[in-house]
Amino acid sequence: MVPNAVTALALCSGLTGVRFAVDSEWEKALAAIIIAGVLDGMDGRIARLLRAQSKFGAELDSLSDNVAFGTAPALILFLWSLQHAPKFGWVAALALAVCCALRLARFNARIDATEQPHKSAGFNTGVPAPAGAGLAFLPVFLWLVTGSVWFQAWYVVMPWVLFVALLMISSVPTYSWSSVRIRSGWRLFALAGIALLGAALLTAPWHVLLAITVVYLGMIPFSLASYARVKQRRATALGRGSAGGNGHASEARAGRAATSPEARP
Template identity: 35%
Template sequence: MNELQDSVLEPQDGVEAADNTPEARPRPRRKGIYVLPNLFTLAALFGGFYAIVMAMNGRFDSAAIGIFCAMVLDSLDGRVARMTNTQSAFGEQMDSLADMVSFGAAPALIVYEWALKGLGKAGWAAAFVYCACAALRLARFNTNIGVVDKRFFQGLPSPAAAALVIGFIWIMDDAGFREGVKDIPWLVWATWTLTIYAGLTMVTNVPFYSFKDFGLKKSVPFVTLVAIALGMALISQHVPGMLFGLFMLYGLSGYAMYVYRRMKGKHVSVIATSTDEPDEKGLHQ
């Protein structure tokens, strides 16, 4: 009996005894950070920070360029991550924080410095409403990402809202309204109205087309390339005016779609009826 116990307790031939000492336990593998997509995110963050610095120095045209560059970079980081299979939870959180700076805090500070400062409490209140709505919109986007129809945004996306506010500043600056803007009542109140509109539209349930079903790998008719070339030529004629006009049309398109579908008796909510099929056809209420 003792021999049987000894044979059980002793390790068999060719099998090493397990070493459970703390020094011998394998250390958990550290998770790395993917450099490529986060470089685009950091560059977008720099664009927002650069815009704030330029606004503080009265160079609002350069501030506008910084915000629009941040928009381009923000649209690329997610695509680069998917193309290179380098998606990560860290990258998602980093992207949201960068968006809050570039498309939330930066436009609010720039518009306040440009025109709203002269309104006193009404001015900084409008800037804060925009900034707060940008934060709420980003938080809602992160929590609803699994149940929203991917073809549509729930409310105006924060980059488009920033383009409305900053684009208006850019065209006014290009038209010669560089100094003394705070002393022009109609311009100040027009800026105030646009800031409130952009902020509140971000937190509505109005559907805005996301263009996510537009794939670069899909074949398109030849006339599509011609239209793109014409669009680039038109934008080059007057960059501030054309960009502001395009984003203004986009900022109104959601309400137009909402009214149209209401008149047709169709559902207008972008929340899918099933979390298992967030891409199911149509908008559901």
């Protein structure tokens, strides 16, 4: 009950962002999507703590993510900038919403798959929906920080939104928070860093969110390199295992040949 209530709150928060965007209250619209992201990060952990995971909760979570991080950001960006595009502004907004839905559908289809190379190595496949919404809002963060109307121009926003939409449905390996393990000696420093980050968000939210978005974007090449190293190690281990298996098989065949009637003196 509690995790599903949190998920429903995330959905409502995302839709409320659209309501603020209709009234051109852009900061409140972004804040509503950010709150939806925080709630989305909480519901799964609450469900695991309470041992209340269910198929219903998983489906509700996917629907909430689609609305809060696909449909709502697409509408906000359309009202903020893309509506001024001559022809294809709405198509770009649709691309973000559709690609978010496709990503979530792919995730649900693979949830019971036995072979998931990215997940088993601690990576996501493509950019997750909440991170995709954050990346899509990068021009809005820049606009709020600098005040430059250039970042609101549709010919700047449109290609960026299409790029983020492609990242969401791509097979690019990206770092997963679930794979982060903090050593016991660093946990106090991590807690202090989280506290300082929270204080910075309250003091200068758009500057901090801009910095987080840029850092996340800059980490994608490193995640590609990290996963390439993981693939190389797996291929090396598989090759050694195959070679060892072939060697044992050859020895077994030789032993059988030595004990066969034709091989005896």
